[in-house]
Amino acid sequence: MRRSGEYVRDTVTGPYAFQRGMIWVFTPLVVVFGLLVGVRPGVDVWEALVAGLASATAGIGALILCLWVFGWFRRRTMPIYAAIGSWVFAGIGIAVPRMLIFVGPASEIDVWLRLPGSILAVCVWIPAVAVAFRAFNEAMSLIARISEHRARLEHSARDPSARERIEDAAMLETLASEVLPALERLPLRVRAAKMHPTRRRLAQLSRGIRDVSTKLVRSISHQVMLPGGLAIRPATTRSFVRAVAKRALTQPATAPLAVAGLTAAATLVGLFTLGGPYLALFALAAMISWAGVLLVLKRAEDSLSRTLRTAARWLSVFAGIFFAAISVVAVLSSQLTGSPGEAFRHLITGVPLVFGNALLVVVASAVTAELGSMREHERELSHLVDVYAEQSRRRANDLRARAAMLLHGPVQGRLNSAVLTLEMAIQPGNSMNVDTLLEELERVLTSSARELETFTRDLPQRGIRAVASLLVDQWRGLVDITFYLADDVEAALDESDEGALVADLAIDTVTNTSRHGDASWAVLSFSKTDKFFRVDCQSDSAIRDLNPVNEAGLLLRVLEARGGAWALAPSTTGAHFWATVKRSDRKVESTDINFI
Structure with missing residues (x-):
């Protein structure tokens, strides 16, 4: 199974240059922003350094997570530990100083209320963007490969000449069901003949059968047999987006997250004039979104150990405690300041964040699930193409060998021998026993008919129309020749x-x-x-x-x-x-x- 980001490593340059630039340029800017957040008027220098260090650590953790998403680490568990550690350290660096300072100037508390949002953006949204780019690139790669597999399997259906060979070849069944039994019922009571047109017609017949048998063998070797019942999904960007939307609307996590988001929004609308209490609901929604992001990462990584899953659960608990502490500080500050306008401003910025986090979790989960389904489908399709190609090669080789052995072997040999003997029998000045020869020809045709009939059962029901038609015409020509001989011999017996x-x-x-x-x-x-x-x-x-x-x-x-x-x-x-x-x-x- 291919590791995460292998598609990026396969093409180090080219369409992934923008993603690499985003990681190496934008992430350091976020780290610098985290350092500058703490340097605000009214904030102690020590607290500013702690806050900046926490934000910088979170930014480094986000960078490591981005690198892990793109698969630029040998051990996939290492970036997970680094990211979790950076998040924990960032939370401690923010929460501990505020637990020691329950009441302070409004501007200082406002800074600390804004800082978690910055950390949350660094720890969630930046990796989410990286995940989105990685998912888009992988989806495009899978779509291209599925389209290639589909094109290989349906090439014959799109090719007019191949479609004609496949769809219009019931003439082989006619050969087995009508012409060959008719040869067995031929009234071969012929005596003798010396007619030159008959000899020339027999020579043409012999050459025609040889040519037709050669064409049949060549056509069988190029015969394309499509696998029956193969369901190939549409491989387009629109179909991928449609599938992701369908999964997002139907997956089990959608309903709880939607209810949580709507409840938070309704509560915020009712309580925004009081100020402060809505932050508790915001903390709850943020905790849900945080846990959801961890869940998405867990689903995206198949090799997460039990330790990592336990760490993710404890991190979710820590996130709840952290945001609860922030909400306590917010409640105390709102009681002291009593600023409904400030609460309304937080409401305007908080509701989109609540819905954004919920939507991020839903869409990310849907994209992850759809990518997993596409990977599985692509693997099955690739395996099916390989297996079917091998079976087709073996089938074509077997049919080609059997056709060559049958048509160029006993059937062709006996038929040519009988035709050449007939040619000798009707040459001028030669009065051989045509009756005996035609009886032998009847025996040859009867046995050949049975062999050809058995052979046609093994051919696909849709064979090669043009070749089969020529073959049927040649056999019918042989029937016409026998009756022509019979009529001529009867006339010769009557008139000579x-x-x-x-x-x-x-x-x-x-x-x-x-x-x-x-x-x-x-x-x-x-x-x-x-x-x-x-x-x-x-x-x-x-x-x-x-x-x-x-x-x-x-x-x-x-x-x-x-x-x-x-x-x-x-x-x-x-x-x-x-x-x-x-x-x-x-x-x-x-x-x-x-x-x-």
Whole structure:
């Protein structure tokens, strides 16, 4: 916890020059004034020296207290002892001579009646001014730091581009709830295609998905997530003054002090013509204000020991006795002089002092309490900013790593592999088994959809609209491509030579999927009328290691046609296949399996 005045020590020069000048210039003037107060006509020199020494001691105590308020002492208890000692010595120096001289000239008594006011001003008002400056400086520092914390937390909310990323990103939810399940329901019954526009579109699609995934990873790394439910107080000078006023009106000490002040004022108004007795009420109000100032100092200092608290209570008692003695002297003097005008003059100066002291205690207590609350709020806010910044960094790193691993890893790899295979399948002169490839693509998309759906659950509900929109467009483009392929293949099957198309498809597929690179397959015969053909393997090494059953099953899957069926049977003596199909109006009538 920072010690009192640390803000001043942090900036020795600059905005605090006026406060330092006030302490080092104005306080010695007060001490000189205290020395001159005793030198008045009709006052003994010894008494004047005692009074001056008491006032000077009080001034030095006020200086020490000011220095303590600004934190220019290593031990915070030292200035408290010095200030209390100066106040006690000042009181003794004033009270003892007057106890020995109960009756004296009016001018002399008037001097002694004025001197306590000077001591009270030195001991209370000067430290109060120092406390006020210190409180104002600390309040401004706290307001600035709270505003800085608030600006850091709400930077994204004030940034239009960041606000757009945060507020308009429900498209990620659309990706998980609409597009990905639609991919799982795709009717991927596609046969073959050789169209150049489709190949170019697939290439664009592959590049687009790679770019979008990169943008998504980059955007996640810059994603700003605001803490939910964080209440940040308004940090302005007006709000601080408003809070202090509210505390001053509602704190428990306000009502007793207000009642005491009003009672003193009413009593003074009723008794001012009598002279003298109103000073007893003034002494009571001054005692209350004195005790209140001590209470404020005690609340401002968290490390006050039990000894200091006891000393403060005894000092309050001493203040009451001291002002009671002064009131006795005032009563005796008023009975001797009988001057209502003088009493009225004291009334005019005493009532504002009563209210001023009461107001000083109330406001000082409110300022102290509000500063304590602001310190606590600033500490909590600073801790929250640090903790949240660390959590945000960890969260961003985790999301960035997971996104890179997911989108640039298995999903992107499998998707790119499937897309590249499709591109190879539809190149001119190549008749690969697009149906099998698209079935594999369907499997890839289904598993990728599940992974992406799981990934989007971990993202903030408000994601990145632009990137999510591009990503959704790319996935929808893939959906369009699959249907485009399906339509083109169906048209090709209807308009081309089915036998030649399927024969070429069988040769290329079996050749590319054979376990032996030197395996060569050829269509031995094909009959358009009977819808059958025969294929043979021309490689002796392939024949020796060939598994006819598996190869027949492969060729059977290759030769499936929309609205019809091809039946294959392996030869028991060699790598020969014979397949026939019977079709009528796109419906299978019969299937013959021939063995060689």
